[in-house]
Amino acid sequence: MxxxxxxxxxxxxxxxxxxxxxxxxxxxxxxxxxxxxxxxxxxxxxxxxxxxxxxxxxxxxxxxxxxxxxxxxxxxxxxxxxxxxxxxxxxxxxxxSPEFFFLCYLMSILIIVFFIDLKHMIIPNGLVLAGIAGGLAFFALRFFYNDAVTGDEPWYSPLLGIAAVSGFLLLVAVIGMIVYGSDALGMGDVKIFIPISLFLGFKLSVLALFLTIFSGGITGLFLIITKLKNRRSQIPFGPFIVIGTFISLLFGNSIIEWYLRIL
Known part of the structure; x- marks a missing residue:
């Protein structure tokens, strides 16, 4: 079966x-x-x-x-x-379970984001809005259902995730614009973490951001060392967001527990 x-x-x-x-x-x-x-x-x-x-x-x-x-x-x-x-x-x-259907919905959007951003370096607003709609539905469900994604986190955990992650990325984007005079980070990257945080909550969305930055940084460093890209080359951030989110929703709680044990 x-x-x-x-x-x-x-x-x-x-x-x-x-x-x-x-x-x-x-x-x-x-x-x-x-x-x-x-x-x-x-x-x-x-x-x-x-x-x-x-x-x-x-x-x-x-x-x-x-x-x-x-x-x-x-x-x-x-x-x-x-x-x-x-x-x-x-x-x-x-x-x-409800988590299965909602997270498959999220990943469906993120798979599309992965390939559009990889090819065109944009994250369409329509995909962000579709993600927010699903995320709000999952957020509302939590008032009646103890989901396995956020676990025992408070009901406002997704809102904290939005404030922390999207707020941090917005700050990076603004500082990049001031310092370099150009987009250091696309607003699509900032906005796509709104639905991600609604689905994953605070802890997992912060972990997703860390994994995004880590995987993106390692990849960028490799591309520069191998001279496939230079320091001024633009690299789409969306694919790394998708990878970080996928790892977080599958293994995030285990990663966090492991990290807390070794502290």
């Missing part, structure tokens, strides 16, 4: 990942995510159902369009597989 549930959740993630690809491709260009139907970006041929099977269509077609043989971006199977694996990981942590 457990195996069947895991398989179903993984397949659901794959299918939703296919839709996330549509959002990733269309939202930055301000196009409708409902119509027109998906088509090859090279030849314009409208894709048939057999061309849209998550991951498998890419493999069967050897990574090329069935009609014009143009290469298909690796983004498509990567997003689909990532979605399936993320949904499965959240299920293994929280089981079928």
């Amino acid at each position: 457990q195996t069947a549930v895991i398989f179903l959740i993984f397949i659901t993630g794959l299918v939703l990942g296919s839709f996330f690809n549509v959002v990733i491709c269309r939202v930055p260009e301000k196009k409708s995510i409902v119509k027109p139907r998906s088509a090859c970006p090279c030849c314009g041929t409208v894709l048939k159902p057999r061309d849209l099977i998550p991951v498998f269509s890419f493999l069967l077609q050897k990574g090329r369009c069935r009609y014009c043989k143009s290469p298909i971006s690796l983004q498509y199977p990567i997003v689909e597989l990532s979605s399936g694996l993320v949904f499965t990981a959240v299920y293994l942590k929280y089981g079928i």
